[in-house]
Structure formats: C-alpha cells, structure tokens
Amino acid sequence: MGGLYLLDYGAGNVRSLVNAVNQLGYEMNWVNEPSDILKADKLIFPGVGAFGSAIEALNTKHYADPLREYIRSGKPFMGICVGLQSLFEGSEESPDVSGLGIIPGVVRRFDTMDKAVPHMGWNEVFLLKNSLQSKNEENLDKNDDVLHYGIKQRTAYYFVHSYAVPYNSQLKEWTLAITQYGTEKFVSVVQKDNIFCTQFHPEKSGYSGLRILRAFLETNGAAVQLTQKTINIIRSLDDVTNNKKDRFRKRVIACLDVRTNDEGDLVVTKGDQYDVRDRTTTANDNNHINNNNGLSNIVNVAGQVRNLGKPVDLAKRYFDEGADEITFLNITSFRNSPLTDLPMLEILRRTSETVFVPLTIGGGIRDIIDPDGKFHSALEVAGEYFRSGADKVSIGSDAVYATEKYLKNGKKCNGDTAIETIAHAYGSQAVVISVDPKRVYVKSPTDTNHHCLETSIPGPNGESYCWYQCTVKGGREAHDIDVYQLVNACEAMGAGEILLNCINRDGTSSGFDIELIRDVKKSVRIPVIASSGAGNEEHFVEVFRETGVEAALAAGIFHRREVPIESVKRVLKGRGVLIRDSDTVL
Structure with a gap:
C-alpha cells in the first residue's frame, strides 16, 4: 500500500499534526495494526506524556518489533518528542522500562535549580553540523533547507517536556542540533541516515515548524543521502551557545x-x-x-x-x-x-x-x-x-x-x-x-x-x-x-x-x-x-x-x-x- 503513516499509540493531541500535514497537501494513513508499520514508505511517530506509558503502549500493541524493523529498513522515519526519546536505551522518568535501544544513552530529568520544569515554551536550536558549502552560520544558504530539514539557526521552536537527552561527545554522529535551557544543553534534533527526530513539536511551532514537516515530506530520502555526503563539520558547543545563558523566549x-x-x-x-x-x-x-x-x-x-x-x-x-x-x-x-x-x-x-x-x-x-x-x-x-x-x-x-x-x-x-x-x-x-x-x-x-x-x-x-x-x-x-x-x-x-x-x-x-x-x-x-x-x-x-x-x-x-x-x-x-x-x- 505504501504512503505516509502515523504511529499513534493513543496519548495526547495528534490532530494538530494531521492538520499540519493536510495543510501541506499530504494525506496521512493511520497505523491500526503492527503490519501497517512495514507498509509505510514514510513513518511519523509523535508522542506526549510519560516515556514508560509510550513504551508500554508500543509493546502492548505489538508495535515495538515492527518499528525497529522499519527503522532498520532505511526508509524515512520521523520521531517527535517522546517519539525521539523512545529511541534511546531508557529514561529516568521510567527507570524500569527499556527503550527501543536504537540510540545509546539515557533520557534525564532537567535540573530545577536554575529554571522551571517542564521546559515549556519557545527556544532556539543550535546546528552542530554544517555543510561544506556553508561552514559558518552566516553563510547558511537555501540548499541548507534540504541539508537540515528546514531547521533554521536562531529560530525558536515550541518545546514541552520535563526530560531530555544531555548532549555528550558520544552522540555527535546522531546530533544535528542542540538546545540550551538554563545551563543544560540537550539533544533537540537527531539525524542519522534515515532517522530524523525533534524534541520540539513542529506542528506547534508556527510556520517555521510547518517548513520542517514539509522538508521531511518532500525529500523522499534525498536530504538524508545528501547530508551524509556533504556534512563534515561538528561544531563546538561553545561556538553556538557561548556557554552562558539560554535563549528561552517569554x-x-x-x-x-x-x-x-x-x-x-x-x-x-x-x-x-x-x-x-x-x-x-x-x-x-x-x-x-x-x-x-x-x-x-x-x-x-x-x-x-x-x-x-x-x-x-x-x-x-x-x-x-x-x-x-x-x-x-x-x-x-x-x-x-x-x-x-x-x-x-x-x-x-x-x-x-x-x-x-x-x-x-x-x-x-x-x-x-x-x-x-x-x-x-x-x-x-x-x-x-x-x-x-x-x-x-x-x-x-x-x-x-x-x-x-x-x-x-x-x-x-x-x-x-x-x-x-x-x-x-x-x-x-x-x-x-x-x-x-x-x-x-x-x-x-x-x-x-x-x-x-x-x-x-x-x-x-x-x-x-x-x-x-x-x-x-x-x-x-x-x-x-x-x-x-x-x-x-x-x-x-x-x-x-x-x-x-x-x-x-x-x-x-x-x-x-x-x-x-x-x-x-x-x-x-x-x-x-x-x-x-x-x-x-x-x-x-x-x-x-x-x-x-x-x-x-x-x-x-x-x-x-x-x-x-x-x-x-x-x-x-x-x-x-x-x-x-x-x-x-x-
């Protein structure tokens, strides 16, 4: 059957994501049973709520193994919020629950000493990978929309979460962008091979977020292949954040x-x-x-x-x-x-x-x-x-x-x-x-x-x-x-x-x-x-x-x-x- 599929495990508002996709001229199919996952040409996995509840739902509905198989197939996959977190090995939110284990690392709770938690609102992303033709953020050109799935430096997107993946050097090949909240820096965009995930919600990030969804929907995998061929720079964390304060918006x-x-x-x-x-x-x-x-x-x-x-x-x-x-x-x-x-x-x-x-x-x-x-x-x-x-x-x-x-x-x-x-x-x-x-x-x-x-x-x-x-x-x-x-x-x-x-x-x-x-x-x-x-x-x-x-x-x-x-x-x-x-x- 093919086409674009939505993996909805039953928590939160997915109507806005479907509406955003429809606004861009695409139709969404729904995953109703495990076999639907492997039918997809593209798959989006959004999520809100607790890590443990999401993983439990995947296991109860027998979605976990087909999801792993789909990702291994090389077909485009997009995860949003908990859809990103579920790819990791586990989370402090649900210590006894194992994640999908596709990406090494554990999701951690934010420190509340210097900020409010949940991290709820608009914050910037900082691209860590640059293309050969644009080695600094001032020279980001139109082609980088493809390279970075439409993500723009110094643009704010909408986040709502209490747990995140702290950035470290072991994750540099997986990390397209990070975000700073208070003094903590966490992985806000994952991108490697066919996998593309955002901790923020593109469907709630205004037209800037819709551009990201459009880039994923329109690339047919081309962006992934081009990115892997041309990106060769992992930027310094201090270069993009100055290691001082976050850019969280009121x-x-x-x-x-x-x-x-x-x-x-x-x-x-x-x-x-x-x-x-x-x-x-x-x-x-x-x-x-x-x-x-x-x-x-x-x-x-x-x-x-x-x-x-x-x-x-x-x-x-x-x-x-x-x-x-x-x-x-x-x-x-x-x-x-x-x-x-x-x-x-x-x-x-x-x-x-x-x-x-x-x-x-x-x-x-x-x-x-x-x-x-x-x-x-x-x-x-x-x-x-x-x-x-x-x-x-x-x-x-x-x-x-x-x-x-x-x-x-x-x-x-x-x-x-x-x-x-x-x-x-x-x-x-x-x-x-x-x-x-x-x-x-x-x-x-x-x-x-x-x-x-x-x-x-x-x-x-x-x-x-x-x-x-x-x-x-x-x-x-x-x-x-x-x-x-x-x-x-x-x-x-x-x-x-x-x-x-x-x-x-x-x-x-x-x-x-x-x-x-x-x-x-x-x-x-x-x-x-x-x-x-x-x-x-x-x-x-x-x-x-x-x-x-x-x-x-x-x-x-x-x-x-x-x-x-x-x-x-x-x-x-x-x-x-x-x-x-x-x-x-x-």
Missing part, C-alpha cells in the same frame, strides 16, 4: 472567554464572574466583528451578552498576529455536560486546522454525571478535548477541591484527582491550574493562619498585609484556601503550569498584580503564566522583568485591538525581553 498568550449568547451562538466575551451584558448600545468599530478581518456589522445591544467576536476567527487572527499560545476558557457551556457540548469541541477542531501554536481549553474539567445519569471521569473529559485539538487542559474549581482533599489527607496524594489522573496519562505538561484569587487585607500576619504578604497597596482601612483567597465557580464562591497552599499542592499532585489570575485586577487595565505573581513564582518550580490587569505594553515589560514568569496573558485588550499583540512583542523586544519573532508565511 510567551505572549491570547485568552478567549467563550460562552453562549442569547441567540444560542458561542461568542467571545468577558469572564462570567463579571458583568457580561452590555449596559448601552455600541456602534463603534471596536465592537464590530467581520468574518474576514475580525471586524463586522455586529452591534452589542444593551442587556445582551457582550459579543467580542467569533472564537475560531479570533483565534486565527491571533495566530497571524504572533500569539505564542491561545487559551479558550468555556465559561458557561460545560456547566452540566462537557462531552455533549459539541459546538465547543467543534471550535477546537476547526481552530486546530489553521492555528499551529499550542491550544489550551478550560471549563468543566472534572468528574461529571450526565443528565441521563452516566458517569464520565475527568480523564475521559480531558481525552475528548485532546482528541479535538487541545494540547493542554486548564483546571480551575476542581483544583481547589483537590487541594482541600490533599490538605485534609496530611499533604498526601491519593492518585484519584483530575490533576493526578490526567498528568499520569498525558504528562504534567498537559495540566494547567487556573487560579482565581482575591485579596483579603489584614492588619498583621498574626490575624490569619494563611500565607501573608506585606503589600505596597494598603487596604481600605490602611492595612499593610494581605493574603490571597482562592475562589471557585468563576470567582463567585470563596474557600478557606490561600494561593500558596493551592499552587504547592497542585505542583505536588503533578500539575505542569500555573495560570495565575487576580480578581482584583481583572478588567482594570491597571497592570498585573506584581506582588502576587512574584510570590507565587518563588513558591513553585513549574512555569507560571501571569494574567489579569494588562492595559498597555509596559505592563508586559514590567511583569517579565519584575517576576521572572514564563508567560503573560491578556484577553479584552487584544479582542478590542486596544493593545495589539504585535505592538506588545515589538515593545518587549525593544526593551531587551527575549520573545519569538512572528513568522507569517510558509
């Missing part, structure tokens, strides 16, 4: 609060813990939406749900404008039955067809019972989102309930919370905790049992201390849990990232709550996304410089084009903050 994330309006359509609006209904009729361009460019004839009418745009159209607009990630927060539709909310699932599917950066979905990620009495676990709900195009799920209210359970259990994990079950199946990088806290002022830290901060913003009665109380149900219900307790508990349960909101700042355009963000950033070793309060470009500069967070998120100011994403990134770059340059053409 992320700018666009958030879309989605809910059903009075006509039954899903629209982008403001969060439902606030007033989402217009008080006056508006007819200015900032409130109009257009199918082509984001602006139209839609007029917000007094009393109706505020309509700031169509979710799929806005998501595509943000991708084109350079957003590094897009988050959907479904604030009403999943209240009772997430798995029957077909319109929102369709939004994910349609968005992933044209948006090639990470997508996060939040709203209703929990154990549920349908109106007909059927039980669905949080893991099942998350799995449906992943299959529909999401890369990460955001857990809000359920994280508060899980923290209460964790604390009541003597700070011990039970293994049955949504956080734990999803992280175990899909990896910690797939679980984002969305925190909705509000300030509670006290005169002295002795007036509360909660973790307090001395604040420069005094309370209504001159109080100089505060703690941050966590809420559920979109901020409508407060619980006796503080942010410090929540983020530490969720990290212990396996969460991979914190989306840190602040009810007091949301919608104010007065800037991020630097005191809160700085305190949380110091409290955890996982990445933190700052949210709530952005009103201009300088607020983004401030939050990155003052807190060290990995990402910053905004919603309304982007929807209404009060502060364009391009403008934010231009100012950040001008102020010396490392960001990903927008790549707008394939």
Whole structure:
C-alpha cells in the first residue's frame, strides 16, 4: 500500500499534526495494526506524556518489533518528542522500562535549580553540523533547507517536556542540533541516515515548524543521502551557545472567554464572574466583528451578552498576529455536560486546522454525571478535548477541591484527582491550574493562619498585609484556601503550569498584580503564566522583568485591538525581553 503513516499509540493531541500535514497537501494513513508499520514508505511517530506509558503502549500493541524493523529498513522515519526519546536505551522518568535501544544513552530529568520544569515554551536550536558549502552560520544558504530539514539557526521552536537527552561527545554522529535551557544543553534534533527526530513539536511551532514537516515530506530520502555526503563539520558547543545563558523566549498568550449568547451562538466575551451584558448600545468599530478581518456589522445591544467576536476567527487572527499560545476558557457551556457540548469541541477542531501554536481549553474539567445519569471521569473529559485539538487542559474549581482533599489527607496524594489522573496519562505538561484569587487585607500576619504578604497597596482601612483567597465557580464562591497552599499542592499532585489570575485586577487595565505573581513564582518550580490587569505594553515589560514568569496573558485588550499583540512583542523586544519573532508565511 505504501504512503505516509502515523504511529499513534493513543496519548495526547495528534490532530494538530494531521492538520499540519493536510495543510501541506499530504494525506496521512493511520497505523491500526503492527503490519501497517512495514507498509509505510514514510513513518511519523509523535508522542506526549510519560516515556514508560509510550513504551508500554508500543509493546502492548505489538508495535515495538515492527518499528525497529522499519527503522532498520532505511526508509524515512520521523520521531517527535517522546517519539525521539523512545529511541534511546531508557529514561529516568521510567527507570524500569527499556527503550527501543536504537540510540545509546539515557533520557534525564532537567535540573530545577536554575529554571522551571517542564521546559515549556519557545527556544532556539543550535546546528552542530554544517555543510561544506556553508561552514559558518552566516553563510547558511537555501540548499541548507534540504541539508537540515528546514531547521533554521536562531529560530525558536515550541518545546514541552520535563526530560531530555544531555548532549555528550558520544552522540555527535546522531546530533544535528542542540538546545540550551538554563545551563543544560540537550539533544533537540537527531539525524542519522534515515532517522530524523525533534524534541520540539513542529506542528506547534508556527510556520517555521510547518517548513520542517514539509522538508521531511518532500525529500523522499534525498536530504538524508545528501547530508551524509556533504556534512563534515561538528561544531563546538561553545561556538553556538557561548556557554552562558539560554535563549528561552517569554510567551505572549491570547485568552478567549467563550460562552453562549442569547441567540444560542458561542461568542467571545468577558469572564462570567463579571458583568457580561452590555449596559448601552455600541456602534463603534471596536465592537464590530467581520468574518474576514475580525471586524463586522455586529452591534452589542444593551442587556445582551457582550459579543467580542467569533472564537475560531479570533483565534486565527491571533495566530497571524504572533500569539505564542491561545487559551479558550468555556465559561458557561460545560456547566452540566462537557462531552455533549459539541459546538465547543467543534471550535477546537476547526481552530486546530489553521492555528499551529499550542491550544489550551478550560471549563468543566472534572468528574461529571450526565443528565441521563452516566458517569464520565475527568480523564475521559480531558481525552475528548485532546482528541479535538487541545494540547493542554486548564483546571480551575476542581483544583481547589483537590487541594482541600490533599490538605485534609496530611499533604498526601491519593492518585484519584483530575490533576493526578490526567498528568499520569498525558504528562504534567498537559495540566494547567487556573487560579482565581482575591485579596483579603489584614492588619498583621498574626490575624490569619494563611500565607501573608506585606503589600505596597494598603487596604481600605490602611492595612499593610494581605493574603490571597482562592475562589471557585468563576470567582463567585470563596474557600478557606490561600494561593500558596493551592499552587504547592497542585505542583505536588503533578500539575505542569500555573495560570495565575487576580480578581482584583481583572478588567482594570491597571497592570498585573506584581506582588502576587512574584510570590507565587518563588513558591513553585513549574512555569507560571501571569494574567489579569494588562492595559498597555509596559505592563508586559514590567511583569517579565519584575517576576521572572514564563508567560503573560491578556484577553479584552487584544479582542478590542486596544493593545495589539504585535505592538506588545515589538515593545518587549525593544526593551531587551527575549520573545519569538512572528513568522507569517510558509
């Protein structure tokens, strides 16, 4: 039969990879049984989640031996993320599990002393192999697209992983490129003979990533043969990294609060813990939406749900404008039955067809019972989102309930919370905790049992201390849990990232709550996304410089084009903050 095949062992979002391949004009066949592997002319093996789970799935489905045989045959093979790691002998993530053993070495966990883990975001690759005709990076020419599978020096690609293969001299014949994170250098691109693998996700790396996929799809093995004939230089590590600091980028994330309006359509609006209904009729361009460019004839009418745009159209607009990630927060539709909310699932599917950066979905990620009495676990709900195009799920209210359970259990994990079950199946990088806290002022830290901060913003009665109380149900219900307790508990349960909101700042355009963000950033070793309060470009500069967070998120100011994403990134770059340059053409 032949053709291009996808080896999907059942974990994570492979829809985006299929969409990326389709976008490039190719069709993908699916490996459904072991014999399909050997039918392939080209094979792509993507993966997310735990090393052990991936290898176990390969063995259980009897894919491991045919996969080894396929690779030995010399036909083109591409591995992505865990698809790369599985080729090695083993991993610290699953010490008792043997890898495929094709490449010597063991996958190691990142050191958390100087950086957040998972390594989640955009980072540069550094080519270690050069061709005869371009012996330095300044002379890389068009032919090197073929030689290096479209990989470009000084270009950032999207990574999301906690484990990697440290680079050493024994791996130089296997290593096309490395990446530095903190002080650690790891193998980010493997290339030898017919084998080509990336630790990063090309399908989530914008047009730069699509070019890599296209190079693999179009070469028919020619790039491999040409590379082996012409590349003769292994570059010095110090030459490409200066052995000083990494080139990890700060992320700018666009958030879309989605809910059903009075006509039954899903629209982008403001969060439902606030007033989402217009008080006056508006007819200015900032409130109009257009199918082509984001602006139209839609007029917000007094009393109706505020309509700031169509979710799929806005998501595509943000991708084109350079957003590094897009988050959907479904604030009403999943209240009772997430798995029957077909319109929102369709939004994910349609968005992933044209948006090639990470997508996060939040709203209703929990154990549920349908109106007909059927039980669905949080893991099942998350799995449906992943299959529909999401890369990460955001857990809000359920994280508060899980923290209460964790604390009541003597700070011990039970293994049955949504956080734990999803992280175990899909990896910690797939679980984002969305925190909705509000300030509670006290005169002295002795007036509360909660973790307090001395604040420069005094309370209504001159109080100089505060703690941050966590809420559920979109901020409508407060619980006796503080942010410090929540983020530490969720990290212990396996969460991979914190989306840190602040009810007091949301919608104010007065800037991020630097005191809160700085305190949380110091409290955890996982990445933190700052949210709530952005009103201009300088607020983004401030939050990155003052807190060290990995990402910053905004919603309304982007929807209404009060502060364009391009403008934010231009100012950040001008102020010396490392960001990903927008790549707008394939």
